[in-house]
Amino acid sequence: MNTAEILRHFRTHGAPLTLSRAGAVAWDDAEFHHAAYISDPQEYALLALVPGVRDAQRARVLLQTLSVSRTELPAETRAILDKATRALLFGIAPNTVVTVLLALRRLRANHKHTTRAVLTFVLDHPDAELLIAARRPSLRDAFEHALGKATARGLARRIAEGDTDSPELRRKLLRYTTNPATAPARVAQLYAPGTHGIPTLADPVAPLEPPRTREPIVSVTNRGDIAATLVHVYRGGPVAELRSALAGYVAAATRDLPRVSARVALVLDTSESMRGYGDREWALLSQAEALRLVLGEICDHLTVIEAGAAQTAPTDLATGVLNALDTGPRSATGDPGAQTARDDFGDREGVAAGVVPTATPGRAVGPAAPGGAVGSAAPGGAVGSAAPGGAGGPVAPGGAPDLVVVVTDGYENRLPGDLARVAATLPRIGVETPILLCLATFTASDNRGLRDPAPGLPHQIFWHQDDFGALLPWLFAHTASGRDWIAAAATRFLDRRLEGATS
Numbered sequence: 001m002n003t004a005e006i007l008r009h010f011r012t013h014g015a016p017l018t019l020s021r022a023g024a025v026a027w028d029d030a031e032f033h034h035a036a037y038i039s040d041p042q043e044y045a046l047l048a049l050v051p052g053v054r055d056a057q058r059a060r061v062l063l064q065t066l067s068v069s070r071t072e073l074p075a076e077t078r079a080i081l082d083k084a085t086r087a088l089l090f091g092i093a094p095n096t097v098v099t100v101l102l103a104l105r106r107l108r109a110n111h112k113h114t115t116r117a118v119l120t121f122v123l124d125h126p127d128a129e130l131l132i133a134a135r136r137p138s139l140r141d142a143f144e145h146a147l148g149k150a151t152a153r154g155l156a157r158r159i160a161e162g163d164t165d166s167p168e169l170r171r172k173l174l175r176y177t178t179n180p181a182t183a184p185a186r187v188a189q190l191y192a193p194g195t196h197g198i199p200t201l202a203d204p205v206a207p208l209e210p211p212r213t214r215e216p217i218v219s220v221t222n223r224g225d226i227a228a229t230l231v232h233v234y235r236g237g238p239v240a241e242l243r244s245a246l247a248g249y250v251a252a253a254t255r256d257l258p259r260v261s262a263r264v265a266l267v268l269d270t271s272e273s274m275r276g277y278g279d280r281e282w283a284l285l286s287q288a289e290a291l292r293l294v295l296g297e298i299c300d301h302l303t304v305i306e307a308g309a310a311q312t313a314p315t316d317l318a319t320g321v322l323n324a325l326d327t328g329p330r331s332a333t334g335d336p337g338a339q340t341a342r343d344d345f346g347d348r349e350g351v352a353a354g355v356v357p358t359a360t361p362g363r364a365v366g367p368a369a370p371g372g373a374v375g376s377a378a379p380g381g382a383v384g385s386a387a388p389g390g391a392g393g394p395v396a397p398g399g400a401p402d403l404v405v406v407v408t409d410g411y412e413n414r415l416p417g418d419l420a421r422v423a424a425t426l427p428r429i430g431v432e433t434p435i436l437l438c439l440a441t442f443t444a445s446d447n448r449g450l451r452d453p454a455p456g457l458p459h460q461i462f463w464h465q466d467d468f469g470a471l472l473p474w475l476f477a478h479t480a481s482g483r484d485w486i487a488a489a490a491t492r493f494l495d496r497r498l499e500g501a502t503s
Helices: 003-012 030-039 041-047 055-067 075-091 094-106 112-124 128-147 149-160 167-172 183-190 225-234 239-254 283-298 317-325 349-353 418-429 465-476 482-496
Strands: 260-269 299-307 403-408 435-440 459-462
Touching (some): 003 041, 030 041, 030 055, 041 075, 055 112, 075 482, 094 112, 094 128, 112 128, 112 183, 149 167, 225 239, 239 283, 260 482, 283 299, 317 403, 317 418, 403 465, 465 482
Parallel strands (some): 403 435
């Protein structure tokens, strides 16, 4: 099954997983999840860890992976599934996990990995005491389903009689837990009289996506470290200090990300509207540049095509896309200011000094050099390696791109609707390269009613550096090498989590 299709479903289908009083599991997309799991169990489970996936879909993934046998899977795949399962158990809301465990009971799913998962959640949860107090009957049902009712109640009787470490207890119960010392107390609590009215736990103990903290008022300098530093660059701040800080922020943002081998063409809107004015001046352009820097660090082949010519020409996104699809990009309009390509931060020397430089049209920037996301300081107060009047670097070799990414604020002031018409025509003439639209906004709640130049293109907004975590997998999922990139990134994520370690 297509990676982009699965990810899109995981992010858009939000119907909750429910269990009726009659025991029926309300799971309206069960066939989709079954097909996705069958196509590639490992990719299916790892996609659930991608930022932006709905918790309702993560619950379905947990249910699907725990309800089927793994005996035919390779050992390496089973190990990845075990890690992903543990991350999901502790990474989504406890009440949702309890619903999944009860659904497993209704579905009569009884596999070894199912038993391990249920007992891990019941016995090893850091807040197990509070969780059992709030959901004691449900967790007891799940516990008895995992071990078998007779076995579970027999173990409870032994524990009530004072057994805490007998060979039978170790063989039937304690081998499933990472903390044998507390397991007997947890089982005793499951079978002890309960207390009515204990509030349930609302938040996961180890969220897959840490809660975001935001300033009450959004400004141009609190939308991520990279963009904030770039704003100071564009305002003419001290180059040497800003260059060092920027290099550190870019390195920190990309340190744990694998490289992607896909050929990516970035059509970057640098028009006047992207610059903005007043309190929002440089906000959108700095965030777009931040995305370009991150892509430059993780893409083996990145070509950048400017549209808008550094605030000197109308936005011509359609020509930018056509140039990006061409092996050797060139200005399709003949306007010297219509399309500009550049290296690193582009030709900001003149902008920072108050002078707009003359651009060389139709040239593309090749793969970024290692460590070259942050160029050397240039005269005029900007950070970058491009010389005034042109762009550096060769065209990325090897032919047409695997992916075209259009980054814009959505305003198209040369031939409005042109991008939409071009995007609709390309598939009809045999051009199947994915074209994705990334809309830069000042806040997540911006009105985009007049800012959608191509409604038929897949699009996603971004306004903060934190949005890159969800944006990058969405972009790369549309390429052939994207599934490997997502799998590598998710595996690294699991390895960094203590919850990802198998016992």
